[in-house]
Amino acid sequence: QDVTLTIESWRNDDLTIWQDKIIPAFEAEHPGIKLNFTPSAPAEYNAVLNSKLDAGSAGDIITCRPFDASLALFEAGHLADITDLEGMANFSAVAKSGWSTDDASVQYCVPMASVIHGFIYNKDAFEELGIEEPKTEAEFFAALDKIKEDGSYIPMAMGTNDQWEAATMGYNNIGPNYWKGEEGRLALLAGDQKLTDEAWVAPYRQLAKWGAYLGDGYEAQTYPDSQNIFTLGRAAIYPTGSWEISGFNGLADFEMGAFYPPVQNAGDTCYISDHTDIGIGMNANTPNPDAAKTFLNWVGSSEFATIFANALPGFFPLSSAPVELEDPLAQEFISWRGECESTIRSTYQVLSRGTPNLENDTWNASVAVIKGEETPEDAGKRLQEGLSSWYEPQQ
Amino acid sequence: MSDPHSKPKIRWHIIVFLAPAVLVYTAVMIYPLFNTLRLSLFSEVEQTRVFVGLQNFRTLFGDAVWSAQFWNALANNFWFFLIHMLVQNPIGIALAAILSHPKLRFASFYRSAIFIPTILSFVIVGFAWKLILSPIWGIAPGMLDAVGLKSLYAPWLGKEAYALTTLSLVSVWQFVGIPMMLIYAALLSIPDEILEAAEVEGITGFSAFWKIKLPLILPSIGIISILTFVANFNAFDLIYAAQGALAGPDFSTDILGTFMYRTFFGFQLQLGDPHMGSTIASVMFAIILIGVCLYLFGIQSRMRRYQF
Amino acid sequence: MSVARQNNFNTYAAHGALILYTLIALFPVFVIVINSFKTRKAIFREPLALPNSDSFSLIGYETVLKQGDFFLYFQNSMIVTVGSLFFILLFGAMAAFALAEYRFRGNLIMGLYLALGIMIPIRIGTVAILEMMVQTGLVNTLWALILVYTAQGLPLAVFILSEFMRQVSDDLKNAGRIDGLSEYRIFFRLVLPLVRPAMATVAVFNMIPIWNDLWFPLILAPAEEVKTLTLGSQVFIGQFVTDWNAVLSALSLAILPVMALYVVFSRQLIRGITSGAVK
Amino acid sequence: MTALTLTHIHKSFGEVEVLKDINLTVEDGEFVVFVGPSGCGKSTLLRVIAGLEDATSGTVNIGGDVVNNVPPARRGIAMVFQSYALYPHLSVRGNMALGLKQEKQPKSVIDERVEKAVQMLDLSAYVDRRPSDLSGGQRQRVAIGRAIVRDPKLFLFDEPLSNLDAALRMNTRIEIAELHRTLSASMIYVTHDQTEAMTLADKIVVLRDGQVEQVGSPMELYNNPANQFVAGFLGSPSMNFLKKAPLAMPPNGALGIRPEHLRLVPNGRIRGTVTHVERLGGDTNLLVSTDQQEAVTVRLFGQDSTGVGEAVELDFDDHIAFAFDDKMQRAAV
Amino acid sequence: MTALTLTHIHKSFGEVEVLKDINLTVEDGEFVVFVGPSGCGKSTLLRVIAGLEDATSGTVNIGGDVVNNVPPARRGIAMVFQSYALYPHLSVRGNMALGLKQEKQPKSVIDERVEKAVQMLDLSAYVDRRPSDLSGGQRQRVAIGRAIVRDPKLFLFDEPLSNLDAALRMNTRIEIAELHRTLSASMIYVTHDQTEAMTLADKIVVLRDGQVEQVGSPMELYNNPANQFVAGFLGSPSMNFLKKAPLAMPPNGALGIRPEHLRLVPNGRIRGTVTHVERLGGDTNLLVSTDQQEAVTVRLFGQDSTGVGEAVELDFDDHIAFAFDDKMQRAAV
Numbered sequence A: 001q002d003v004t005l006t007i008e009s010w011r012n013d014d015l016t017i018w019q020d021k022i023i024p025a026f027e028a029e030h031p032g033i034k035l036n037f038t039p040s041a042p043a044e045y046n047a048v049l050n051s052k053l054d055a056g057s058a059g060d061i062i063t064c065r066p067f068d069a070s071l072a073l074f075e076a077g078h079l080a081d082i083t084d085l086e087g088m089a090n091f092s093a094v095a096k097s098g099w100s101t102d103d104a105s106v107q108y109c110v111p112m113a114s115v116i117h118g119f120i121y122n123k124d125a126f127e128e129l130g131i132e133e134p135k136t137e138a139e140f141f142a143a144l145d146k147i148k149e150d151g152s153y154i155p156m157a158m159g160t161n162d163q164w165e166a167a168t169m170g171y172n173n174i175g176p177n178y179w180k181g182e183e184g185r186l187a188l189l190a191g192d193q194k195l196t197d198e199a200w201v202a203p204y205r206q207l208a209k210w211g212a213y214l215g216d217g218y219e220a221q222t223y224p225d226s227q228n229i230f231t232l233g234r235a236a237i238y239p240t241g242s243w244e245i246s247g248f249n250g251l252a253d254f255e256m257g258a259f260y261p262p263v264q265n266a267g268d269t270c271y272i273s274d275h276t277d278i279g280i281g282m283n284a285n286t287p288n289p290d291a292a293k294t295f296l297n298w299v300g301s302s303e304f305a306t307i308f309a310n311a312l313p314g315f316f317p318l319s320s321a322p323v324e325l326e327d328p329l330a331q332e333f334i335s336w337r338g339e340c341e342s343t344i345r346s347t348y349q350v351l352s353r354g355t356p357n358l359e360n361d362t363w364n365a366s367v368a369v370i371k372g373e374e375t376p377e378d379a380g381k382r383l384q385e386g387l388s389s390w391y392e393p394q395q
Numbered sequence B: 001m002s003d004p005h006s007k008p009k010i011r012w013h014i015i016v017f018l019a020p021a022v023l024v025y026t027a028v029m030i031y032p033l034f035n036t037l038r039l040s041l042f043s044e045v046e047q048t049r050v051f052v053g054l055q056n057f058r059t060l061f062g063d064a065v066w067s068a069q070f071w072n073a074l075a076n077n078f079w080f081f082l083i084h085m086l087v088q089n090p091i092g093i094a095l096a097a098i099l100s101h102p103k104l105r106f107a108s109f110y111r112s113a114i115f116i117p118t119i120l121s122f123v124i125v126g127f128a129w130k131l132i133l134s135p136i137w138g139i140a141p142g143m144l145d146a147v148g149l150k151s152l153y154a155p156w157l158g159k160e161a162y163a164l165t166t167l168s169l170v171s172v173w174q175f176v177g178i179p180m181m182l183i184y185a186a187l188l189s190i191p192d193e194i195l196e197a198a199e200v201e202g203i204t205g206f207s208a209f210w211k212i213k214l215p216l217i218l219p220s221i222g223i224i225s226i227l228t229f230v231a232n233f234n235a236f237d238l239i240y241a242a243q244g245a246l247a248g249p250d251f252s253t254d255i256l257g258t259f260m261y262r263t264f265f266g267f268q269l270q271l272g273d274p275h276m277g278s279t280i281a282s283v284m285f286a287i288i289l290i291g292v293c294l295y296l297f298g299i300q301s302r303m304r305r306y307q308f
Numbered sequence C: 001m002s003v004a005r006q007n008n009f010n011t012y013a014a015h016g017a018l019i020l021y022t023l024i025a026l027f028p029v030f031v032i033v034i035n036s037f038k039t040r041k042a043i044f045r046e047p048l049a050l051p052n053s054d055s056f057s058l059i060g061y062e063t064v065l066k067q068g069d070f071f072l073y074f075q076n077s078m079i080v081t082v083g084s085l086f087f088i089l090l091f092g093a094m095a096a097f098a099l100a101e102y103r104f105r106g107n108l109i110m111g112l113y114l115a116l117g118i119m120i121p122i123r124i125g126t127v128a129i130l131e132m133m134v135q136t137g138l139v140n141t142l143w144a145l146i147l148v149y150t151a152q153g154l155p156l157a158v159f160i161l162s163e164f165m166r167q168v169s170d171d172l173k174n175a176g177r178i179d180g181l182s183e184y185r186i187f188f189r190l191v192l193p194l195v196r197p198a199m200a201t202v203a204v205f206n207m208i209p210i211w212n213d214l215w216f217p218l219i220l221a222p223a224e225e226v227k228t229l230t231l232g233s234q235v236f237i238g239q240f241v242t243d244w245n246a247v248l249s250a251l252s253l254a255i256l257p258v259m260a261l262y263v264v265f266s267r268q269l270i271r272g273i274t275s276g277a278v279k
Numbered sequence D, E: 001m002t003a004l005t006l007t008h009i010h011k012s013f014g015e016v017e018v019l020k021d022i023n024l025t026v027e028d029g030e031f032v033v034f035v036g037p038s039g040c041g042k043s044t045l046l047r048v049i050a051g052l053e054d055a056t057s058g059t060v061n062i063g064g065d066v067v068n069n070v071p072p073a074r075r076g077i078a079m080v081f082q083s084y085a086l087y088p089h090l091s092v093r094g095n096m097a098l099g100l101k102q103e104k105q106p107k108s109v110i111d112e113r114v115e116k117a118v119q120m121l122d123l124s125a126y127v128d129r130r131p132s133d134l135s136g137g138q139r140q141r142v143a144i145g146r147a148i149v150r151d152p153k154l155f156l157f158d159e160p161l162s163n164l165d166a167a168l169r170m171n172t173r174i175e176i177a178e179l180h181r182t183l184s185a186s187m188i189y190v191t192h193d194q195t196e197a198m199t200l201a202d203k204i205v206v207l208r209d210g211q212v213e214q215v216g217s218p219m220e221l222y223n224n225p226a227n228q229f230v231a232g233f234l235g236s237p238s239m240n241f242l243k244k245a246p247l248a249m250p251p252n253g254a255l256g257i258r259p260e261h262l263r264l265v266p267n268g269r270i271r272g273t274v275t276h277v278e279r280l281g282g283d284t285n286l287l288v289s290t291d292q293q294e295a296v297t298v299r300l301f302g303q304d305s306t307g308v309g310e311a312v313e314l315d316f317d318d319h320i321a322f323a324f325d326d327k328m329q330r331a332a333v
């Protein structure tokens, strides 16, 4: 008797990859277990999943958002404790941090992938204009100025309509260089630093300068608009994350390169956001716990890591097992792990638990700063006020 | 009305006629709704649900963060409603007035075409208008350019000052067919003889509209207004489809529906809070109920329905 | 055309205004449909141009049709929409008849109770609905959707239909009673056929939100074999958000069936509306 | 045997008492007409008899059985409605046959009865048409046919002719009278057209405000009305009531004289001036304003040359004038 | 001066020719009534005069001016509709004043004219009521008032009384006649009630199938109809037409005898049996089936005791019988 495991996910972009590569590979190895990948749109995933879990109709396997969203599910008893899963041994503590309880004692999702932030650029354009990959802030803005002056390319493709672009690809992309990655993030968590500190306001100050380099009407530009502008070759630089790689490879007919967020001064240590983004766990109420565990163990294996990483260049496996990547752009991104210090997005762990929600506020503040509607200082102050209103270590 | 049997007998057929609708409606709509609204009196503390009375309402109105969002959404919602009242309904009435002209040719074609946006889904409408208004794709700026008004163009959906108005107008575009149809029906029900009597007295064209037709369709306009009110204060989909659950930019398009949705189901890193969510839902329900009652007892009862 | 009565200028003005508004109404649909037949480059270069031999491309449709089983989705949507409409009309008409025809204690209260649903979005009851569907084992069946849509459509249906039912001649019903027809036969054989236009009105007004709904299919029936067309195309929109060929094709494919259904019903709709229901 | 007996029928709609203590007997084969002003309860009474409304109190006895709790279909009645109330989706034949099918009559019986009614009403050319394809008069005949096939003990008609035009109305009136003679069934007929009432009825029941004012044969009511209401209600042009009559009268009473009983005579007791003349060809009505400032109508047979403004003198035979007292009841002259 | 002259009026709706070459003159102050069977084009003709329809060809001349291209409001006419067509949202006063306001008359003129009409029609108690709060007869008076205030050269009435009940109809009929006398304006009145036609008209225009059959004063038409159609159309009960008459007649012709001209006499030339008796109180109609199997109606004044089934003998004066030839035209007896 076959059991069928249903997988809940927001990764509807990955539907074909699951159907064509991952599922056949698993099913070939584990006869008797069938997989059914049922993604929903990212924006609705949380609402849909919560409803289904509350009602008991959710699938056996659940793709986990990092940190609080999943923690809440675990605490509500929806995600099974899988601390003892053998495959768990393949992951580092940092990798696991996205899906363990605050005291790290219990693990409820297998880390699956992380994404690295950075900037993708149009190599042809850079060559045409004679620009080098910028290493420092100054070079970065010099490059932008040059592109702007030339006028044949929009310097940077980003819009503020969807809001999260500004926060995720802007603030959290360049921010770690200022708050020194994990050091600053943990200090903020502990209440030792405040969002009004220079380390946290400085990235806003950078963002405030970006507005001038974005395309006309960027205020109404959506994320897909940005993607299209860049892949149609109309923009030179695209602040982004590694997850775009697989999509862009098919769309862009020019060569792409990538650079990590420029540091303040030459020689500074660079910090990158290597964000634990996707985990995968087990519905506590699944009728097929054994099959589910079998599957999760397989997700922890290096075999899965290889399939996944190459099927989706840009989603980097978190397992400690070494993985050979074929895509040059993906190789570029992952190579930064050696050069720079890694951290995760500052707002994801713990800080977005209360009301007002720091993540939402950060979106909002990043947009406001880019548009020049709020000064970086005011933004910092507003966020700090919001955070301290409910987060005890900051009070 | 007619009871062929004797008084004390139970009229089973009434029960049979009502039962399916009442059962389905109660089980699948009313029970879940009230079950949900009930949540507004509870809160979750340490993974358990505890009764907190009106505490959630106090939070909603008392807590600065919550109340600011609430009043913002409410104010936006009123603006949304106002635009519908000021733009959608007059346009609907005007179109209906033109269409109801007895000798107009192609009337049925116009009628069907104008109703088409109403049958489209929010996903399509939101997406299509985002594309058209997008500065990137350039249809709207291009068209304005063609008539020499390029300077009027702005990335409306991205500007706080315009976004809500723009979306309201998109919504107007989508739904203008409904008031048009209802008014059209009302206009057709005005007897020809009354209009001819007016014509003999020299009341034609615009004065016929102002002096005869409009007063006679006032009750229909009243009903349309209240339907618009209910629909607008329940609205959610279009804003969500066009601007996402955060109703950007900077919550400038946030209306009660999106606020409730975001709170109830959570969003991105924000966790869903069914208790606060149903608190907002309860308030929405109250607002709509008050509006409907005001209409029913304040306006409807004073308005005459004319029997022709 | 009447000389003494009609003013040509007015006629032209009327047509002018209507044509203008018709263009506004159809423009977005037009833009989506024409661009779905163009290459990606052409979509961006000349969004308003009709596809020509150069820019014509069906790549979007190929992508969309290759993915997912659009025919199945369409069939599911059809079943759900038609099924829900059937129950809305049947149950709604029955209840409306009871309210319009019989005087009994609680008639008014019952009418108000049934109208309550017009005022609250059913969506906030999602969790409770889902729980119920889980308990009854209806999740991931089309029945779950049909039930929800039926409940959702009933209030307005009862409201509109009871207005109409009041207009059906008492004499006719009484003639039936004297001929020995049961109340049920009177309802089904005499009254229902006479309110057919009203039923069409209710059908159109309910059909649109049901066909276009995304939320309940997502929550109650997301499984592949019961996916509706709207949900199916939404997944595409998410999946190909950068692939505008596919997105526009998916949108076009989602628009066309509703338009077809609308054309089928529109005549009845007009008759229903203009026979004076919602005066 | 009596076809119908109503005993102490009361009917209220909520607070409003629409029928007040109605007692009435209809004999077998009798043609009874209910007349009365609009809203007096004629239709309601008919519906109570049919079982379409329940009486608030009182008993309805049809053909010897109390039928208060019997549904309309089993009361042995048939009803013809003002609006015809034909089933729009059925052919003429289907309309007639439905009630019989419902009673589970064998097909042969149904066919035979329908055929007979079709013959009787001269509808054979139309049996397969829908009601919407028939003229008003034809529809009315179908409605009557639908009643006939049920072979009822009692026919109930509610203003069956009021939707027909004048000429058709007269023909159909005569047809109904013939039908009554042929079928010799009991019939109750509601109308507010007094020509119909006078010409059809064996017995007229005059209702006012839910009460029976008088019951009797047409000529009885015409020649001997019980009160001023009945006197004024029947007859066209209606009876003249003089407050200031040339006769001894009850205080505050009125003297009733039918227009056709006034004669133009020299030295008549009533003097006046003609204010209006209506020449109908076959007869002529003079409106006369008396010297006492009362308006009276004089009906003259044939054509008359009296013109407006002429002074006339009128007289009448005392024995055909009616006196009414201040309570509008008949009084001795 | 003539109030209205119609010359060669034709009117077609698409293929259907509804009015065929109508020529007609209405003199100043004349009361003209259009009668004819339903669908003969009466309303259409009235609407052509009003300017609510355009004639396909022909000229409409009102008060000396050709008004074919003049909008209704400036033709100097006023129209009263069958359904009254009052503005439901306006009070009685508002209904009357609206047309004047539209003409931008000064307020004092409006008030004065409305006041006068209100007085004339005895509506003062109701000026502030809405039409829905008025009875049928009052509504009709308001509709007339609305016409009066416009002070038109020509009043047009389209079946203004057909929605009223019998008693009210008679009263309002008389009121309209008085109004005509008072205002001495020209009036055109459409009806299919021949009593109205006979009593109101100075001149009756009988229409059939869009053509004028005869024009003349009521008594002219009654006593001297041009053809069988007019003869049969006027008079109630309508004229008897005998194919087998006891007189020399045109081949295939008919002899027309009015019911009131038939007398019950011994040894009458027509023998028959009474098949039905209608006793109306003031007069009695006998339906007689002659020995030649023709049905004739006999109208007797007063009450008569002849019963159904009795054999009767009838006779008439030859000089008041009409002969019609096979084309239904009058012929010499």
Ligand SMILES: Nc1ncnc2c1ncn2[C@@H]1O[C@H](COP(=O)(O)OP(=O)(O)OP(=O)(O)O)[C@@H](O)[C@H]1O
Binding pocket: D013, D018, D036, D037, D038, D039, D040, D041, D042, D043, D044, D045, D192
């Ligand atoms: N269903 C009802 N509910 C309340 N009142 C009613 C109802 N039916 C009739 N009535 C009232 O009862 C009274 C008598 O009505 P009914 O229809 O019997 O009058 P009618 O004599 O038939 O009048 P008409 O000649 O106008 O037909 C009227 O005042 C009417 O308003």
Ligand SMILES: Nc1ncnc2c1ncn2[C@@H]1O[C@H](COP(=O)(O)OP(=O)(O)OP(=O)(O)O)[C@@H](O)[C@H]1O
Binding pocket: E013, E018, E036, E037, E038, E039, E040, E041, E042, E043, E044, E045, E192
């Ligand atoms: N707008 C129209 N379009 C087509 N045919 C019409 C129109 N108006 C009237 N007719 C036709 O013209 C003919 C005359 O109609 P009209 O209304 O003048 O008759 P009428 O004499 O007033 O009848 P009634 O006594 O029934 O009112 C009818 O056959 C009618 O069907």
Ligand SMILES: [Mg+2]
Binding pocket: D042, D043, D044
């Ligand atoms: Mg009645």
Ligand SMILES: [Mg+2]
Binding pocket: E042, E043, E044
């Ligand atoms: Mg007419």
